[in-house]
Amino acid sequence: MTFCVALGGNPNAGKTTLFNALTGSRQHVGNYPGVTVDRKEGRYVRNGHEMHIVDLPGTYSLTAYSVEEVVARDFLVNERPQVTINIVDSSNLERNLYLTIQFLELGIPTCVALNMIDVARSRGVEIDDKKLSHLLGVPVVPIIARNGFGTKDLMDAVDKVGQLPAKAPLRVSYGxxxxxxxxxxxxxxxxxxxxxxxxxxxxxxxxxxxxxxxxxxxxxxxxxxxxxxxxxxxxxxxxxxxxxxxxxxxxxxxxxxxxxxxxxxxxxxxxxRHDKNRLFLSDRIDKVLVNRFAGPIIMLLVLMVLYQFVFTYSEVPVGWCERAFEWLADLVSTTMPDGLLKSLIVSGVIDGVGGVLGFVPLILFMFFGIAILEDSGYLARVAFMLDRIFQMFGLHGSSVMAYIVSGGIAGGCAVPGVMATRTLRSPKERIATLLTAPFMNCGAKLPVFALLIAAFFPSQQARMMFILTLISWGGALLAAKFLRMTVLRGASTPFVMELPPYRLPTLRGLLIHTWERTWQYVKKAGTVILGISVLLWAAMTFPQLPDETVQSYDAKKQSILAAADPAVINSIDNADSGDKREPLSAPAAQLKADLVAVDAQQARDALRYSLAGRIGTGIESLTHLAGFDWRTNIALLGGFAAKEVIVSTLGTAYSLGAVDAEATGSLSDRLTGEPGWSALKAWSMIIFVMFYAPCFVTIVCISRESSWRWGLFSMLFNTFLAFFLALIIYQTGLAIGY
Missing domain, CATH: 1.10.287.1770 (Helix Hairpins)
Incomplete structure (x- = not known):
């Protein structure tokens, strides 16, 4: 026998912790049909039969105030799970029971899980679960989801309720x-x-x-x-x-x-049984962490420590990944015959997708650090502290969470960040938030920043990421202020927020959250990014150079060889074919360099002659003012589809333009050795990538949440702003000789 069990409850009540405890690794994450809201499902096996567990979005009510509430209610009404487990925070019982009453008014078979019963007892609050069960008419089971206490009794109660006939809905008198x-x-x-x-x-x-x-x-x-x-x-x-x-x-x-x-x-x-004037542990911690003066300083220190942790401990595994893809590219290059198929696999797939997947360790460490801040309850304090600042820029305090989800701490995603603006009641504050949330450093931008920082600022990676975070927040707030003073004028609305208690995250919960987010990144690289990389490879390969041009390059090489000493040519052939490569003599090294220069020029001309090269060259007369050449333009155009594509396209472009496999190395090494690249250009590109048009999926999401007019506005306004800032940075840098 298999039946469906839904998990419902307020945000921060421990719902996801219970879901992880019940399902472990037997779970998967998707989206509810038609909306980008996480749909988590898993299996729980007990007494020989299986329960299908669905983790509903956290809600405070079943009234259609937000997409999460609509999604949760629609699932309960349309899917009709046999039992709904209502997870209740025992230390905030009165507020949490508000949702319980609505479950019962809807006639949903319910079991109440009194979670964090230990926290309630530590605060001197004793709850008679049997009395509450009698008054509500449903099972009430004390649990501690974090360590598994009471979950066996809870699932026994679920099993019993699932086999009972449905009860009449609860009736509350309303006067x-x-x-x-x-x-x-x-x-x-x-x-x-x-x-x-x-x-x-x-x-x-x-x-x-x-x-x-x-x-x-x-x-x-x-x-x-x-x-x-x-x-x-x-x-x-x-x-x-x-x-x-x-x-x-x-x-x-x-x-x-x-x-x-x-x-x-x-x-x-x-x-x-407690003194009402007593300060609980969370309150005592908050006296320091959300202090008006010390709180912001501590917040910045926490952010800096996070980035230091990420870049310090991910450096070695990122190096392993880079070397693995370099080895794979060399293996394919030496075993496959020259031709389009070899070019597709090496330049389109390995150098393209490999450039994105090479940053998986960094992404993993970043998600792990964010999971610690999130599960401990500290991110809610960040939102609380930033409320006062947001009010100054014409935004609502709830906009903070939209920014954080979008990548306010590098590694988020703009799509759920835009969706999070649904909690904002003021239409103008909502539009201002969803237009500026994509300025945050999402996980898709992180590989681009990591690549450029590793290439041009290798000794200060954590500091650079910290600075880029501050720039993204500052730019987003200034843009929001500009919008609120021009096209979105109006008064700000007040902000009220509930701070969850501090909790010690469980290792299992942290690992599950980290794995879920990292796997989504890997899947995107292996599907969407792979497809776009192949399409861009085709755009950078076709049309190919005319036969007469190819023949002219062949003639140049033949002319170089004809003028060379045959003994020198033989020494190069022997060095390339031998198991142990001997150092070349000066004449042989010069001859090889001359041949490689011709091949490299032919490869660059072929790339420039391609469809993508023509587009990149066509706009170079404008983009060179910000330091972007035609190859950089190709990558940035690909970034309109997805920001990760910038890395994969750069990898493909510089792979197609490079001939000597020994000289290429990692993509960061290639960029460092390119004449047109410098720390100034890296700064210009970082700022442009940070602020220009959101990815295509985010544009669609903005349009659905507002209108296509605002989606188009976001694409044009963001790109114009990004190019203006990049131009100012590059031209100022040139003027001062940076």
Missing amino acids: RDLETAIQEMQKLIEQRQFLTDLYPSRWLAIKYLESDTQILDKGREADTELADRLEDITHAVGAHIEETLETYPEAMIADHRYGFISSLLKQGVVKE
């Missing part, structure tokens, strides 16, 4: 005014069987009073006449309540739910 309207609407809903195949009739009436946008839209599609009648009732009772009580139905419903919860807890469920 005379609202109850009169609810009963009137409920009667109309039942008479017309209005959406009752999906939702309980009373619950639908409550959603109308809460002005739930999704239910209102579904109602108009199902029965326009009845939907209008229900909305008229809602407007009438809303006007009455506003006139008599100076409030509105949604607030009254929330008040009555909290009143219902309070009455439950006062019936001997909670006993507090």
